[in-house]
Amino acid sequence: MFPLYDENPTRITPYFTYGLIGMNILVFLHEVTLRGARLEEFFQLYALVPRELTTNFAGEWTTLITSQFLHGGWWHLISNMVFLWIFGNNIEDRLGHLKYLIFYLTCGALAALCQWFIGMNSAIPSLGASGAIAGVLGAYIIRFPHARVMTLAFLGFFVTTIRVPAMILIGLFIIQNLISGVASLQTAANMSVETGGVAYWAHIGGFVFGIILGPMLGLFRRDDY
Template identity: 40%
Template sequence: MAGFIPLGDASRPLNRFALVTTLIIVLNVWVFFQELTYGDSFVWAWSAVPIRIIHGRALITIVTSMFMHASWMHIIGNMIYLWAFGREIENAMGPIRFAAFYLIGGIVAMSAQVLGDPFSRIPSLGASGAIAAVMGAFLITFPRDRIRTFVFFFIFFRITLIPAALVIGFWFLMQVLNVGVVAQAKTGGVAYLAHIGGFLFGVITARLFINPQRMTYRRLN
């Protein structure tokens, strides 16, 4: 088994507390515990089911589904990626712009899945699409930054610095190669098309949300 886990940007100081990123993580954790408490009825009520949405029903689930997760590994993995990349983008955009960017990115991502498989009855849930938008914005904003990354290969592991363009580029390539595959979990999954939709939204719109006065140009490495 091999792979990598991004831990955060090692190239520039984070000079403001990432309030919105922290609140998003807290909200995701709270919703996940609601899922554990109320079970399948809660998941079916608030996750996005494409066939319901194209018939104009439960449209709010396009938003609520981006705060839900199918398993412990699902939420832990997503929150690690959000923490690794979200704080710097929030720092560059400002909390209000970042909150708007995150929500719109998640909506675009979930809409991409619905359009890609409009008659699916599989519940779709997860923050991956919105986080993909954050990663797309990071690639455009800080492409040369080095990401502190936990790299592992079977029993061997180390923490090393890898260029953001390589980390995020490899991640995006995996999404493209897996288009049409749904990550199945206990109650559903998120199509890779949603990841691609969110990522492209981030790449295309990041500069519209970035506040130049908040950018940190001093690199540490």
């Protein structure tokens, strides 16, 4: 299943959601122009490298923000931006532009710290908007628990669209990441070498912080229609 759009109307134009999508695309287009050592240097500068953050937090803390705008490939970028496009607009509508930006970046930074905590001595760069978007999903699921999302469904050779509860899509995302996250802890405990892969604990942390920070910033303000 691939989400297309949700059915909740908004009262404001989600400028910051559009802007964040645009910035992610522009940064990735710059990434694809880099090769070899230049790309590695770019990631070392702007991605979050846990070992570097551990040894020099004062000099590396900005990577908690910059790493949110980097992606490891076209599918990584597209899937993240689709989820941001579908679910971000309603959260921006409820929080307002500035609070939404603060919410988004804070969820992303805290999510990155969750992944850092799991592997403080890793030299593998951590990057992507997934943690921040997981925060958006956490806020969405508590604010719109009964919302439905128009979804593209692949049934063998046939493709159709169906309306699926947003809670199912988001729930599957979190369950998959929770299972994978626990498995990654077991793997790390049994191995003496570093392992890379998806930052599952950033996703889980972002989701939890989204649930916590959303209401604090006015997700349930009383002037809803």
